[in-house]
Amino acid sequence: MNDIREFATLTSKGQITLPKAVRQVLGVDQGGKVRFEIRSGEVVVTRAEADHEDPAIGAFLDLIERDIRAGRHVGSLPDDVAAALLAEVKTPVDIDEDIEGDVAL
Structure with missing residues (x-):
């Protein structure tokens, strides 16, 4: 798979829209959940599992x-x-x- 580089603009309320290519790679659609992790100064975005931990x-x-x-x-x-x-x-x-x-x- 080729590397994908996308940009998003942060709104005044701290919101972004995930670019279409990112949503497709993650396999998320409307209502889908993503997880953000910070690792050594980088933010890693992954698809969150539907089930809650608790x-x-x-x-x-x-x-x-x-x-x-x-x-x-x-x-x-x-x-x-x-x-x-x-x-x-x-x-x-x-x-x-x-x-x-x-x-x-």
């Missing part, structure tokens, strides 16, 4: 996805649960921030 979290995420796809409203989490989840986030989160671009589930 089966309980994976099942919970699957339940939420089914509800969203079925058009059911996902209610608010109890404050203590929301706080515990946000405490696990490694980057600041602004839940009132507008989502830019298309969202795929």
Whole structure:
């Protein structure tokens, strides 16, 4: 396989679009997951496996996805649960921030 060199532009919200050639090589499409690893100053992008490492979290995420796809409203989490989840986030989160671009589930 020939080496592929592609470029992407970072948006003001830190987002990029993976170039088509990269998506094809990784075998990911809309809704696909990728993993970023930093190795000796280089970023390595690989296709992420569909299953979550923790089966309980994976099942919970699957339940939420089914509800969203079925058009059911996902209610608010109890404050203590929301706080515990946000405490696990490694980057600041602004839940009132507008989502830019298309969202795929």
